[in-house]
Amino acid sequence: MTESNHTEATQKMWEMMKDISFAMLTTEDDDNLRARPMVAAQSGFDGTLWFFTRASSHKVDEVKQDQRVGVTYADPSKQDYVSLSGRAQLVRDKAAIDAHWGEAMRTWFPKGKDDPDIALLKVDVTMAEYWDAPNSTMVHAYGYLKAVVTGEPPHPGGNEKVSFA
Numbered sequence: 001m002t003e004s005n006h007t008e009a010t011q012k013m014w015e016m017m018k019d020i021s022f023a024m025l026t027t028e029d030d031d032n033l034r035a036r037p038m039v040a041a042q043s044g045f046d047g048t049l050w051f052f053t054r055a056s057s058h059k060v061d062e063v064k065q066d067q068r069v070g071v072t073y074a075d076p077s078k079q080d081y082v083s084l085s086g087r088a089q090l091v092r093d094k095a096a097i098d099a100h101w102g103e104a105m106r107t108w109f110p111k112g113k114d115d116p117d118i119a120l121l122k123v124d125v126t127m128a129e130y131w132d133a134p135n136s137t138m139v140h141a142y143g144y145l146k147a148v149v150t151g152e153p154p155h156p157g158g159n160e161k162v163s164f165a
Helices: 003-017 060-067 094-100 103-107 137-150
Strands: 023-027 031-038 048-054 068-075 080-091 118-132 160-163
Touching: 003 080, 003 103, 003 118, 023 048, 023 060, 031 060, 031 103, 031 118, 048 060, 048 080, 048 094, 060 137, 060 160, 068 118, 080 160
Parallel strands: none
Antiparallel strands: 023 031, 023 068, 048 118, 068 080, 080 118, 118 160
16 A cells, blocks of 8 residues: 555545544453543544543553553444454553543543543554445435345445554
8 A cells, every 4th residue: 555545545544534423442451352432632644543531441451451452432323344454552652642532521520631540551553444435315225236136245435454563
């Protein structure tokens, strides 16, 4: 993938992700995969994701055991789906917390950004994939008709894998 295509794909993923309120962060807990909803704390995407967390949370212990994580975004109403894989690390840097803080975070951190347990999970994305499909009744009707007539499923949307490694 050329640099230009990589930049376009990264921007496309951000356009798909930015209005989705919650992502699902998956970690490994012993031999089990475990996912939980998280709110991204960023105003753009360059290959790194940021999430506020409590430093004392169990997910932090899981990340210390295995830094590999998965993050998924889904907006079924738009048929937009993004899956990202990467490595997570805990960040307790005050400047980073200040840079990513938004007043809405006070919902989870009532003491604000000076809460002694506040931290960030920084996810450096290594691989991502997205799927987008038109979400119109006509497209779905066409897809259904094509499947019935030809026995083949339609391929109306885009799908791309993007490496960040």
